[in-house]
Amino acid sequence: xxxxxxxxxxxxxxxxxxxxxxxxxxxxxxxxxxxxxxxxxxxxxxxxxxxxxxxxxxxxxxxxxxxxxxxxxxxxxxxxxxxxxxxxxxxxxxxxxxxxxxxxxxxxxxxxxxxxxxxxxxxxxxxxxxxxxxxxxxxxxxxxxxxxxxxxxxxxxxxxxxxxxxxxxxxxxxxxxxxxxxxxxxxxxxxxxxxxxxxxxx
Amino acid sequence: xxxxxxxxxxxxxxxxxxxxxxxxxxxxxxxxxxxxxxxxxxxxxxxxxxxxxxxxxxxxxxxxxxxxxxxxxxxxxxxxxxxxxxxxxxxxxxxxxxxxxxxxxxxxxxxxxxxxxxxxxxxxxxxxxxxxxxxxxxxxxxxxxxxxxxxxxxxxxxxxxxxxxxxxxxxxxxxxxxxxxxxxxxxxxxxxxxxxxxxxxxxxxxxxxxxxxxxxxxxxxxxxxxxxxxxxxxxxxxxxxxxxxxxxxxxxxxxxxxxxxxxxxxxxxxxxxxxxxxxxxxxxxxxxxxxxxxxxxxxxxxxxxxxxxxxxxxxxxxxxxxxxxxxxxx
Numbered sequence: 223x224x225x226x227x228x229x230x231x232x233x234x235x236x237x238x239x240x241x242x243x244x245x246x247x248x249x250x251x252x253x254x255x256x257x258x259x260x261x262x263x264x265x266x267x268x269x270x271x272x273x274x275x276x277x278x279x280x281x282x283x284x285x286x287x288x289x290x291x292x293x294x295x296x297x298x299x300x301x302x303x304x305x306x307x308x309x310x311x312x313x314x315x316x317x318x319x320x321x322x323x324x325x326x327x328x329x330x331x332x333x334x335x336x337x338x339x340x341x342x343x344x345x346x347x348x349x350x351x352x353x354x355x356x357x358x359x360x361x362x363x364x365x366x367x368x369x370x371x372x373x374x375x376x377x378x379x380x381x382x383x384x385x386x387x388x389x390x391x392x393x394x395x396x397x398x399x400x401x402x403x404x405x406x407x408x409x410x411x412x413x414x415x416x417x418x419x420x421x422x423x424x
Numbered sequence: 425x426x427x428x429x430x431x432x433x434x435x436x437x438x439x440x441x442x443x444x445x446x447x448x449x450x451x452x453x454x455x456x457x458x459x460x461x462x463x464x465x466x467x468x469x470x471x472x473x474x475x476x477x478x479x480x481x482x483x484x485x486x487x488x489x490x491x492x493x494x495x496x497x498x499x500x501x502x503x504x505x506x507x508x509x510x511x512x513x514x515x516x517x518x519x520x521x522x523x524x525x526x527x528x529x530x531x532x533x534x535x536x537x538x539x540x541x542x543x544x545x546x547x548x549x550x551x552x553x554x555x556x557x558x559x560x561x562x563x564x565x566x567x568x569x570x571x572x573x574x575x576x577x578x579x580x581x582x583x584x585x586x587x588x589x590x591x592x593x594x595x596x597x598x599x600x601x602x603x604x605x606x607x608x609x610x611x612x613x614x615x616x617x618x619x620x621x622x623x624x625x626x627x628x629x630x631x632x633x634x635x636x637x638x639x640x641x642x643x644x645x646x647x648x649x650x651x652x653x654x655x656x657x658x659x660x661x662x663x664x665x666x667x668x669x670x671x672x673x674x675x676x677x678x679x680x681x682x683x684x685x686x687x688x689x690x691x692x693x694x695x696x697x698x699x700x701x702x703x704x705x706x707x708x709x710x711x712x713x714x715x716x717x718x719x720x721x722x723x724x725x726x727x728x729x730x731x732x733x734x735x736x737x738x739x740x741x742x743x744x745x746x747x748x749x750x751x752x753x754x
Binding site (some may be wrong): 303316329353 | 651
């Protein structure tokens, strides 16, 4: 049969020479390569004891921030959920009762707020969509767990505790902060100020 | 029959037609080359007599007064209150200085508006949001304190957020024209004016709920829907029921099989097609009360159209019908 291409080679089974038949030179050349690797720098790290440094913009487990007085910033507007490409976020909202001003910043708050960490792709769109600067991705990793149910993180995990606020210094660089205090975002601040002077002249 | 030209589209309209109505007629005929030449409205409502003339968002430039008097009008006119003349030429979106003027109007409307859209139940179907997005500035130049009010419950079903009100008078017109007696009205004057009911008197008329539908912003909202869900997480469905008081044709806003909210059906100008009664609106919150016709058409530019699978649902309905037919034959 004629070959379709002329790339094919005829392989001849050739007798081994005497040195090749000894095998020992080949074994030694192989062992030299193996021993060389003993003295190289190790590419792996001892993971649980030793942790690689994260990039400043690493996107890990989410946090729901509290404001200066410790009230939850999230107002359950649903913009994170509508921005989420993986549809990982669900929430229900409730109305703040009088006397709960220290707990929730706005008159509406998230009664439940769940992120399915198995669905989440850590894209950070929720952080971008948030008009209240409530949700952020942090440099914490999501723990490994045993059941799928446990990966649906509720408010008990997501909301930061008052005692140990989650630092966002790495993500909130001075440049980012300056950008957020730009006059175009001033309506958030004025609204807060307004709230303090509630029930004015009328 | 006067002939009027709006943004280059000529139409012949009956006497007494306003510029706004003529522009809408042009859009209804499918002209406009894909651009919306109908001016936006915040206070005008075609179903309410004497509405319009307050908000000034519908201003247009009249570059030629009429055939007999071709002088242009000296300043922008409110198109909802200006009748067309024969040979009139109007510029809406083709006039850059008019769009600039409208931007100023939007800025004034937003002066006292709290911008609490993340909290507001109207967000997603709010005309002021659309208007601000399309015509407004991205930032505010207003440094002063915005006026604030306490929330008022108008009866068991309606909540009044006076802080969000833009003084369009539509709710007052509804109460005047649809219901037989009105309790709420405008108090005070100028910057201090506010919609109120004296001593927060309950409105207990059967059609009072329609003030929620006509409100272009979130000033009047449904208390039964308050903070239940965001509008874009609900599925709008056309439905009807036999109602002795109204036509019973409504739009249901569902989450799974739960009826979260009932509203009237809005046409493409955002106006209610038919008024519905309070019983349909507030008390029939069980899906068994309703005959579902199918998913409502939502404009693809609306945030509500996110995850609203009209065609898929239609497909399922069609398949269901076909299967029924097949089962009937065999």
